[in-house]
Amino acid sequence: xxxxxxxxxxxxxxxxxxxxxxxxxxNQTFHxxxxxxxxxxxxxxxLALTVFxxxxxxxxxxxxxxxxxxxxxxxxxxxxxxxxxxxxxxxxADRKHPYGHERFECVAAIILAVMLAVTxxxxxxxxxxxxxxxxxxxxxIPTYLALSAAIVSIITKEAMFHVTNHYAKKINSGALKADxxxxxxxxxxxxxxxxxxxxxxxxxxxxxSVAEIAISLLILKAxxxxxxxxxxxxxxxxxDRTTERxxxxxxxxxxxxxxxxxxxxxxxxxxxxxxxxxxxxxxxxLYNAHKIADRVHDExxxxxxxxxxxxVHTNPRIVKKNSxxxxx
Numbered sequence: 001x002x003x004x005x006x007x008x009x010x011x012x013x014x015x016x017x018x019x020x021x022x023x024x025x026x027n028q029t030f031h032x033x034x035x036x037x038x039x040x041x042x043x044x045x046x047l048a049l050t051v052f053x054x055x056x057x058x059x060x061x062x063x064x065x066x067x068x069x070x071x072x073x074x075x076x077x078x079x080x081x082x083x084x085x086x087x088x089x090x091x092x093a094d095r096k097h098p099y100g101h102e103r104f105e106c107v108a109a110i111i112l113a114v115m116l117a118v119t120x121x122x123x124x125x126x127x128x129x130x131x132x133x134x135x136x137x138x139x140x141i142p143t144y145l146a147l148s149a150a151i152v153s154i155i156t157k158e159a160m161f162h163v164t165n166h167y168a169k170k171i172n173s174g175a176l177k178a179d180x181x182x183x184x185x186x187x188x189x190x191x192x193x194x195x196x197x198x199x200x201x202x203x204x205x206x207x208x209s210v211a212e213i214a215i216s217l218l219i220l221k222a223x224x225x226x227x228x229x230x231x232x233x234x235x236x237x238x239x240d241r242t243t244e245r246x247x248x249x250x251x252x253x254x255x256x257x258x259x260x261x262x263x264x265x266x267x268x269x270x271x272x273x274x275x276x277x278x279x280x281x282x283x284x285x286l287y288n289a290h291k292i293a294d295r296v297h298d299e300x301x302x303x304x305x306x307x308x309x310x311x312v313h314t315n316p317r318i319v320k321k322n323s324x325x326x327x328x
Contacts, residue, residue, distance in 0.1 A: 102269025124216030
């Protein structure tokens with residue numbers, strides 16, 4: 001009889017573990033598929049813009065637009081890095097990486113942050129050099145075709161930034177967020193091209209270089225922000241205070257939990273690990289105490305999809321005999 005009860009309890013735990021594994025697998029699949037679709041769209045848009053801006057730059061007599069076309073071409077490479085990072089990060093855990101591969105997405109984000117910084121640095125250096133040596137005066141007067149190309153690029157790339165950034169937040173992807181800022185850096189570059197082309201037509205070519213310097217500072221700021229966020233995810237930093245507070249409120253609200261002794265979180269790539277210590281009635285059987293801990297574990301992983309795994313430890317608390325509160 002006791003063996004039968006033990007078998008039933010073991011089956012209960014096994015079924016519960018399978019349910020959590022299935023949930024985690026679905027989260028990973030959704031994450032990788034969403035990122036892949038956004039990346040494919042991004043590559044297609046960047047290739048189209050590269051060809052369009054290159055033709056407009058050559059025909060429209062605008063070196064700024066030709067440079068802008070090269071910038072768009074570089075975005076194709078950055079998106080390919082994102083795809084590789086997301087693909088590797090979605091791999092199942094193995095013997096060498098028992099906790100999974102999520103941090104490889106942070107590696108991709110760091111590479112993209114460095115690329116953003118280099119892009120910003122090159123744009124800024126170009127503007128400063130042209131102002132310093134006065135070469136901006138020798139810029140050929142472009143045509144309105146190049147100006148139109150800049151407008152199309154600004155609208156398209158800003159739209160791509162918002163779409164990519166939306167899905168980056170939805171799946172909590174640092175690499176996709178970095179790629180979104182690559183779109184915005186291209187939009188900012190096109191704004192610089194637009195200002196430079198417009199003022200060159202109006203007789204003020206120096207504004208092209210001034211705009212380049214301002215744009216480079218914005219791009220560098222974005223690169224530093226992405227780099228810092230990625231490093232935080234690589235070094236086991238805790239989650240934000242709002243998420244931690246919500247986790248605590250959820251735990252306290254669950255039946256059988258008499259107190260919350262400890263909550264620790266750590267980022268693992270774009271996912272989150274949670275360690276919890278709760279208090280429960282010390283007179284409960286091991287099986288019933290486990291059910292309470294299991295409920296806490298399941299609710300946290302269900303309510304917070306970014307949580308990859310939650311570990312729950314139960315501490316016994318002495319409850320007065322004349323109180324039936326929280327007894328099971």
